[in-house]
Amino acid sequence: MRARDASPILANQFTVSGEMHQEFGSGRDPLGRYYTDPSIGQAFVSLLDRRHASSILDLGSGGGSLTVAAAQRWTDARIQTVDLDFGAEENIRLGMASAGHLAHSHLVADVLDENLPELIGGPLFDLAVCNPPYAKIRWRDGFARILSEAGLADLRAVPAEALPSDIMFLAQILRLAEPGAEVGIIVPDGLISARRSRAVREALLRRVRVMRVVQLPRGSFRGTEAQAHVIVFRNELGRGEDVDISNLGANGVSSPLSISSSAAEARMDYGYYGLRTATTGHRFTLREIHADITRGSLSSSEARECCDPVFHTNGFVQADPLAYRLSRERLGQDRLGRRIAEPGDILLARVDRELHRKVCLVIEGRAVMTDCVYRIRVPAMWRSSVARALMSANGQAALVCASRGVGARMLNKEDLLDLELETA
Template identity: 40%
Template sequence: MTASVGSLPRCLSRPSQTSDPWGRYYTSPLVSRSLIDGIEAPQPKLLLELGSGSGSLSSAAANRWQDAKLVTVDVDCRAPRRLDASDTTPRLKHTHFVHDVLDEALSDRIGLKLGTVDVAVCNPPYIRPRWRSDFGKILEDAGLSGALLSLFDAGADLLFLAQNLRLLRNNGKLGLILPDGLVTAERFSRVRQTLLRQHFVQQVVQLPRGVFKGTEAQTYLAVLTKSAGETGEVSLKQMGTDGRLSAAIHVGQDAAVKRLDYAFHAASQVSAHRSCESPLPTSFRQVLTAVVRGSICSSAIPSFPKPVFHLGDFAKPMGEQAVRIVPRRFALDARTAQRVAHDARLAVPGDILVARVGRSLADQVALVVHGPCVISDCIFALRAADDHREKLYRFLESEMGRLALGSAAHGVAARFMSKSNLFDIHF
């Protein structure tokens, strides 16, 4: 059975070179099955998928819970209205609606009362819709409006999550696919805190990059139970390229508020274990006396009167025993450095340079030796006391150091790292 209501709101459609016009990356059967398998719901009566797209999650849910009623909603009139013809669940009652998922009155449009859905699954689109007053109501009803520094930070991922929470019953299950921002970005830490305090977040699974065709975006599977008590501890896992899940690591609420990605916490636990047997300080925060971020943007480098050290100027890794040095051509004499310092930030001899952005930032390290140099805004200069400098540099050149930098960075596609990300790294 199918139904069709509403029209296609242009505010949700945004062209993309890799996703479809609605910002969707379609879920593979492997990922769909993994998400559905992670939801502990023995006999749900009502299933829901908002933004059903190709129907991969719906099909996986229908195959598991064959007696449940399924409701799917998608703004695209070309999205599948019924399950694949190969589906073997003829008893399933399936209703499909063509409508704007982010309509505040969606429950009325599709005939479902708020707070009645047993299990919801969702793969939100990767877009930032133009703001509407509806969105504030959706976030407020879900208890998330106060968790944002600005309501305009709400992308489709957070809005879809909030809409699902409105429709779920208490103790209902939500399984969804999240982008990197909601899982790791500092600006969403209060969102994570709110979710962890209001709901039971069962697990978060870090997916391999490239799992969605057409993008290298970092994504995650998350499963939570609505209003089932505060989350004390979260189970974090990582999926390999073969679909297998790693053993779980468990992190407390405070650590989960900071970040919810497996790679970061796994690296932190390994580093913490090593620090117990090492005389090194436990964190960068204890080692660094200053972190200087460059100020010259890439477009201004060609016109700047002096050479600017940028991402492409890092030498390739040469082994843990080698030292990569900033080339002499970037060094300034004392008088020139004093004059240039009015227009740019400088790294000084003894500083260790690391990349702040880029997919290969974990491999980019250099030591300033010959003299002060101008650095771009894509570079951090790490300043450490003399007795820690060599140990810090050796760590950054090591395999463990590259793992630490890589796991500290975040971002959906291009990776980037903040000062606080750096300070969180442990030896």
């Protein structure tokens, strides 16, 4: 099936694309064309429970990594794919033909169009698979209707910038899914674990019955190292049920952990809960011990011009990070706003690809800190154990979980304060 006149849709999308800030990868593809690796497509369909499916929907189908895997598992199903990209159409047709699946219709259309159900026509679907684009999108009038018909009207209270394209794709799936339908959708890490997405998780857990969340390995998509997860849910109201979370690794899907619905509202990533259950020492957070966390002040140009010793993320080089020696040179006159590292301070990279490995405890000297570094101050008796906890394997894993970004990672101060650490 084809939209009667798809070209204006495409033109409009590219007009909008100047304002679509892709969060997913550095290539900033305006349509978020980061295709699922076919091996992940196979693993993805095995996460769904339904033994028989009669009609399957794939919004943003691309070249068909998920659709073809679905066609191979549910061989009798009627399959509907939709994508805005004309280029994807031929690939998906070839993929479906090679899978020998003939009951397939493809529509070139904008999934964000409020009239999508009319464009597709026909009955509702009993199964949906989806790997949507992850992009910030400009709010359109039709979105209010999409959200309310999806049963997600609560999300209208969420700031527009917190409603990226993946949520709108999910809402469109709900408009097209029959009651009880099963849905598997690949979502970005931010939706699963970020504090800013909590209201979205709460609304989702009320609106659907989330069965499981599976953390995917990095490198699951071509062209990006972004972290993503699969959410599998049923189109029925959530009633506070527990959610199973697991991890897809080289040995397949790990045994699930069961988390309560209120824990799932806070976050649903296996990386976080899996780590917590593996710990044995005394757990604490920097917030609980009233750590004082300060971000350095110098920008890179100020750092270049600064006459005093400067500490930046490339400074974590000494062999003993628990006995770090800064310069003994006297600093020039203190200027307002300059943030100084001195003995007793724990320093941690705030922005860096390897920030989880960049921690040290200063025992000598002073330096002006750049804005890519955090200074953590805790009472003297805890300094060494806090520094060791941050440097431990669990501490490093917790830092990786808490930091965000593809390539250069960034750690938010609130997330650092709530990081679960463990004494040795």
